[in-house]
Amino acid sequence: MKAIIPLTPSPSLRGRGEHAHEYNFNIEGRNRTGTAWRWVFQASTIVGILALIALLLNIMNGSFGYVAYEAKVDPATLAQDGIPLEEQSREQLVALLQSKLSKGAFNKLETDEPFEKRSRANVLQVVNERIVKYEIVQVWDLWASLTKSAKIKATVEKDFPGAELEFISWLTTDFITRPQSSEAITTGVRTAILGSLWTILFTILFAFPIGVGAAIYLEEYATDNRLNRIIRTNINNLAGVPSIVYGILGLAIFVRTLEPLTSGEIFGLVDPTTANGRTVLAAGLTLGLLVLPIIIINAQEAIRAVPQSLRKASYGLGATRWQTIWSHVLPNALPGILTGTILAISRAIGETAPLVVVGASTAISFDPASPFSKFTTLPIQIYQWTSRPQPEFRSVAAATILVLLMMLLSLNASAVILRNRFSKRY
Amino acid sequence: MANTATNGMNKKTKNLRRRARVGETLIQGLLFLSGVFSIFTTIGIVYELGKEALLFFQMPEMDLLQTLTSVEWKPHVGKFGIWPLVTSTLMTTVIAMSIAIPFGLSVSIYLSEYATPKMRSILKPILEVLAGIPTIVYGYFALMFMTPLLRNIFGNDVVQIYNTASAGLVMGILILPLITSMTEDSLSAVPRSLREAAYGMGATRLEVALQVVLPAALFGIAAAVIIGISRAIGETMIVAVAAGAGPNFTFNPFESAETITGHIVRISGGDLAYDSIDYNSIFALGLLLFVITLTLNMISQRIVRRFREVYE
Numbered sequence: 167m168k169a170i171i172p173l174t175p176s177p178s179l180r181g182r183g184e185h186a187h188e189y190n191f192n193i194e195g196r197n198r199t200g201t202a203w204r205w206v207f208q209a210s211t212i213v214g215i216l217a218l219i220a221l222l223l224n225i226m227n228g229s230f231g232y233v234a235y236e237a238k239v240d241p242a243t244l245a246q247d248g249i250p251l252e253e254q255s256r257e258q259l260v261a262l263l264q265s266k267l268s269k270g271a272f273n274k275l276e277t278d279e280p281f282e283k284r285s286r287a288n289v290l291q292v293v294n295e296r297i298v299k300y301e302i303v304q305v306w307d308l309w310a311s312l313t314k315s316a317k318i319k320a321t322v323e324k325d326f327p328g329a330e331l332e333f334i335s336w337l338t339t340d341f342i343t344r345p346q347s348s349e350a351i352t353t354g355v356r357t358a359i360l361g362s363l364w365t366i367l368f369t370i371l372f373a374f375p376i377g378v379g380a381a382i383y384l385e386e387y388a389t390d391n392r393l394n395r396i397i398r399t400n401i402n403n404l405a406g407v408p409s410i411v412y413g414i415l416g417l418a419i420f421v422r423t424l425e426p427l428t429s430g431e432i433f434g435l436v437d438p439t440t441a442n443g444r445t446v447l448a449a450g451l452t453l454g455l456l457v458l459p460i461i462i463i464n465a466q467e468a469i470r471a472v473p474q475s476l477r478k479a480s481y482g483l484g485a486t487r488w489q490t491i492w493s494h495v496l497p498n499a500l501p502g503i504l505t506g507t508i509l510a511i512s513r514a515i516g517e518t519a520p521l522v523v524v525g526a527s528t529a530i531s532f533d534p535a536s537p538f539s540k541f542t543t544l545p546i547q548i549y550q551w552t553s554r555p556q557p558e559f560r561s562v563a564a565a566t567i568l569v570l571l572m573m574l575l576s577l578n579a580s581a582v583i584l585r586n587r588f589s590k591r592y
Numbered sequence: 593m594a595n596t597a598t599n600g601m602n603k604k605t606k607n608l609r610r611r612a613r614v615g616e617t618l619i620q621g622l623l624f625l626s627g628v629f630s631i632f633t634t635i636g637i638v639y640e641l642g643k644e645a646l647l648f649f650q651m652p653e654m655d656l657l658q659t660l661t662s663v664e665w666k667p668h669v670g671k672f673g674i675w676p677l678v679t680s681t682l683m684t685t686v687i688a689m690s691i692a693i694p695f696g697l698s699v700s701i702y703l704s705e706y707a708t709p710k711m712r713s714i715l716k717p718i719l720e721v722l723a724g725i726p727t728i729v730y731g732y733f734a735l736m737f738m739t740p741l742l743r744n745i746f747g748n749d750v751v752q753i754y755n756t757a758s759a760g761l762v763m764g765i766l767i768l769p770l771i772t773s774m775t776e777d778s779l780s781a782v783p784r785s786l787r788e789a790a791y792g793m794g795a796t797r798l799e800v801a802l803q804v805v806l807p808a809a810l811f812g813i814a815a816a817v818i819i820g821i822s823r824a825i826g827e828t829m830i831v832a833v834a835a836g837a838g839p840n841f842t843f844n845p846f847e848s849a850e851t852i853t854g855h856i857v858r859i860s861g862g863d864l865a866y867d868s869i870d871y872n873s874i875f876a877l878g879l880l881l882f883v884i885t886l887t888l889n890m891i892s893q894r895i896v897r898r899f900r901e902v903y904e
Binding site for chain 1: 626627636695768827832857866874875878885
């Protein structure tokens with residue numbers, strides 16, 4: 167105790183003892199210092215909160231605003247039989263493509279993915295990209311759009327007479343349901359959302375059973391021997407390994423060494439467009455390794471919180487160890503385990519670096535169809551779009567961040583509800 | 593009927609002795625396997641990273657001495673000086689910690705020593721939100737908010753579009769909640785009796801906080817700072833987005849420079865050919881990262897254990 171806590175008297179008190187008449191506690195001064203520092207501490211806390219607010223406002227700022235765009239071909243001229251472009255059926259749109267595009271270009275699209283298999287939204291997107299050809303000439307963020315709207319209108323009229331100026335929200339339901347494309351104005355995050363969900367599915371399938379199993383072993387079976395101590399320390403250490411290292415591990419093991427498995431070769435299910443190990447499955451397993459320590463640590467805590475008396479009562483009735491665990495410990499620990507797992511999942515959904523290393527594809531416009539498909543995820547798209555020099559892609563990135571944050575928010579809300587609803591106090 | 597039932601009971605009574613249960617043993621075996629799985633993960637990291645890193649160091653153009661002395665990292669032309677990557681990693685880390693340590697300590701002192709329980713119950717979830725935001729979002733924030741801010745303050749000709757300062761500052765915000773929560777835990781672990789004794793001696797609240805509680809929690813704080821440093825070194829997406837592409841040996845925080853993690857992400861984007869120089873080099877760099885962060889984490893854990901022994 168003594169060595170640890172150097173409890174020295176404050177300078178103002180030191181050495182005053184001998185001369186009783188010199189007592190000068192300087193209470194006023196000390197109180198003043200106290201108040202000043204109190205302000206410093208309070209201000210730091212406020213700075214932290216301001217940082218969060220600035221971050222959120224910054225994202226909002228990018229997600230809305232004026233856009234000036236030009237269309238190569240006026241969509242109004244593409245109406246067929248009096249039906250405007252937006253409302254035409256898939257067959258009409260395909261016919262339109264066939265008539266307006268060169269034969270080579272049309273066949274190229276057909277080999278990419280047969281028109282038979284494409285959704286109407288996808289065909290419409292192709293029409294917009296290849297025939298209408300919207301081109302963004304300039305974008306403004308929300309702040310500029312609100313404060314300088316008159317100036318913006320004047321600029322557009324003067325510099326881009328043919329352009330259309332519109333105040334838009336980059337985040338729309340269309341944006342969420344549209345597949346990805348190479349143009350900022352027609353792109354969407356459907357591919358990325360589905361990619362995220364597919365990846366997370368395999369992360370859960372892989373990490374949840376092993377993580378809970380490990381937690382049960384450590385809490386219910388493990389004695390205090392050398393091996394188990396190593397396991398415990400090791401799990402704590404793994405929780406602190408940078409996520410990018412897991413990405414490199416995933417690249418070496420899941421993508422390269424286990425390529426026959428992750429590409430689907432041994433199941434005979436190779437996706438012809440992928441044909442290597444950089445698949446949804448490899449990404450899911452990599453993220454599984456990453457969140458495994460988190461799941462184990464949280465599940466351990468939940469299992470530890472189940473009171474010993476429940477176990478004793480079960481043993482007293484003649485139940486075996488596994489019967490006790492399965493019918494009494496696990497049901498009581500389940501809300502805690504699930505809460506911990508949800509938190510681990512929200513960590514996995516936001517991870518970018520390991521997936522870049524594992525080899526996420528950035529330019530795919532088709533939904534992942536199997537564990538052996540190429541993939542992209544929401545964070546990967548944010549990274550990709552933020553890294554582009556064109557400002558309109560920054561706005562797309564901001565809208566994607568909003569989608570990601572909403573996903574995380576709903577996950578965390580469900581964790582909180584789960585915790586409040588099922589948490590028991592013993 | 594009744595008779596057979598009794599017979600059955602009798603038989604069961606005889607069998608009540610402990611017997612081998614195959615199912616139970618099997619389940620225990622499976623659970624044990626899940627338990628040791630994490631050890632395989634560590635072995636996997638060490639083996640795979642070590643193997644490929646060894647290939648990297650065995651390349652004919654490779655010269656270990658040159659790696660440690662040269663300031664040029666251009667693997668394709670045989671220049672393997674690691675310093676540009678290391679210095680920029682150090683720079684972002686130092687900048688991040690110079691934000692995260694003072695603010696983290698202040699916030700945790702405020703939360704544990706000053707804030708009312710109600711205030712705490714509002715502030716802590718806010719900090720948790722800050723900790724739960726994906727790092728790529730911080731990367732966007734660094735590029736779209738911090739960089740323009742710095743350029744406005746210091747001038748566009750001084751601050752480049754990609755620079756380590758903005759990445760480091762935002763990384764500080766990212767690490768702030770981590771340091772705050774760990775520090776606050778160790779501050780509130782300091783026994784009440786110490787505080788009461790100091791108040792009894794006439795100390796003011798600040799004197800109690802800074803001269804009694806803080807020194808008593810010093811080990812916990814040290815552990816928090818070390819974990820923070822380890823996190824900063826391994827942080828990837830903020831630097832990948834905001835610090836710039838291309839190794840640059842510089843100590844100017846307003847210039848673009850690539851960190852170890854940023855470099856790995858940049859060259860592994862897209863299909864990286866197996867056994868190329870780039871492929872092997874990311875394993876060598878990954879191993880370096882792993883060793884550094886593992887060492888820091890182990891030191892921190894050791895410190896925490898010693899701190900616990902004092903009060904429990």
